[in-house]
């Protein structure tokens with residue numbers, strides 16, 4: 124599609140489409156209009172056969188197209204639904220590479236087409252407010268600017284395949300255990316500066332076609348039908364023209380849903396099914412023939428139109444938005460782009476995202492990269508070395524065509540020459556403590572090997588074959604604390620003692636408490652959930668075939684109580700409410716301003732080469748500021764640096780964070796190569812949200828522009844007046 128065509132295709136709203144939609148709506152009966160605004164099965168919404176309007180087919184999720192299953196959520200057998208399992212959300216964010224965001228989205232869109240899905244239910248972009256939130260592994264970051272840049276690429280990647288993305292969960296869904304009931308209370312400034320910018324960028328830069336409302340309440344109203352979040356901000360201020368769908372069971376009131384902007388009700392059957400089951404039990408086994416007519420936006424909505432309490436025009440507006448998305452996803456013109464499934468290209472993207480997302484946290488004495496030549500033996504330790512993660516975590520589960528585990532990846536790289544000795548080391552099981560026999564085996568293996576590599580950290584749950592067997596990094600649960608489970612600390616300390624040439628690879632969805640042994644470990648790597656090619660990516664980083672370039676998209680605290688949500692705010696909520704008392708001081712905005720030293724800072728990530736910054740300059744031109752710097756790869760091997768630009772306001776009465784990320788660039792340089800890098804900051808980079816003025820203002824005073832390799836590794840700073 125040509126650029127112009129693409130641009131036109133990008134905007135959800137054009138006159139030709141509107142005319143076509145108006146004609147269609149005029150032909151529809153009220154029953155037909157009602158049919159399209161609620162689900163017709165667990166993952167489809169109603170169509171109108173008479174008028175050639177198909178059902179919309181949705182599918183999770185953010186990391187790949189979910190396996191097929193029926194209404195009662197039992198996985199279908201014998202279907203072609205084993206696809207590409209991409210690295211999870213925060214691995215993608217850790218690449219700090221928007222181009223990869225686009226490639227990632229393209230894979231998702233193409234595989235959604237292949238599986239005949241019209242809407243892929245991703246990306247998940249909720250702010251990582253507490254390290255305990257079970258779904259952090261799906262999300263991107265603690266920083267709204269990084270989220271915005273990574274999400275927009277992803278959304279465009281999906282939608283350029285003619286599939287709709289569905290950015291979620293709008294808004295303030297930052298904890299899992301009580302997600303269906305908790306009422307989130309935060310300042311307007313925190314909402315505008317931290318929790319909304321990712322969604323605003325998705326709408327205004329990404330032109331996202333659909334958005335998913337969240338389970339939680341916001342200031343007393345269910346977010347999915349919050350007049351303020353949906354009517355005032357999303358559709359009013361931001362001009363969103365697509366459809367807002369509920370989360371599965373997040374609609375709770377017909378009138379609110381109709382009047383406060385919910386366009387499509389999904390998944391209520393989970394709620395109704397339970398009530399129907401209880402009704403069935405109570406009324407002698409009579410089950411309501413059509414559960415879907417019991418949806419809040421079904422018979423009850425029709426009755427309100429019939430009795431005049433709701434104008435039919437309210438329903439028409441929802442139908443219009445749904446038809447807009449159908450037009451954008453070629454559902455009405457039969458021109459669905461032919462999808463590709465699990466291709467070598469898709470697998471290559473999965474590998475690339477993992478390679479660029481892995482973060483080298485510590486590397487003392489140059490233990491890494493390892494050299495295969497001359498390496499007589501390697502001990503591989505930990506259940507995470509052999510664990511496959513694709514089917515874990517809840518709705519983002521993917522049936523992977525294959526998943527290269529860390530152990531397999533190592534064996535692929537080392538081949539037959541270097542013997543690899545595996546020891547389980549610890550066991551993933553409910554209430555599992557340190558297992559002295561397993562630890563002893565691991566110590567013996569480590570002691571007799573040249574190097575030891577421990578794959579440890581978090582896991583999704585215990586048994587992925589059971590849907591609700593979630594435990595740590597998973598939907599519907601929050602971690603109880605940051606303590607390493609299953610007695611891993613004892614194992615790690617013992618192995619470090621046995622062989623100082625030990626590398627610790629942390630897998631999982633984010634920070635974990637490593638304070639017990641971090642000072643004794645020479646090398647530590649964050650591997651996240653790196654997708655189907657993750658084992659190969661990890662091996663290539665450890666053995667230097669890939670120079671790590673990942674940077675942390677969230678702060679790793681030394682201990683849980685150092686986290687602002689726990690130190691200043693509340694997590695999780697109690698008595699049905701959660702107060703975000705930390706306000707705008709989320710993540711590094713808190714650690715830097717309140718001078719709390721983290722274990723590893725936002726934006727931290729080491730390389731096997733070094734970079735020098737020189738000739739930094741800042742120049743104001745009107746409201747904008749041009750920032751220049753020379754970046755040189757001063758080391759002996761090619762690598763990539765993520766240049767981070769932070770803005771700080773000097774001397775102001777306005778309460779402000781020490782610094783805020785306002786630009787970044789990932790630059791690939793050969794050894795010795797130097798590049799001039801330029802940033803253009805607009806006036807927006809210097810604004811804050813003023814609650815009195817209810818708008819964005821620039822406080823008087825000067826600003827410092829900082830350039831760095833991490834939020835705690837600033838390499839240059841200049842003042843601009």
Ligand code: GLC
Nearest residue numbers: 183184244291370371390518
């Ligand atoms: C889940 C999740 C949402 C998912 C939906 C459909 O409860 O919150 O992210 O897309 O339901 O599975």
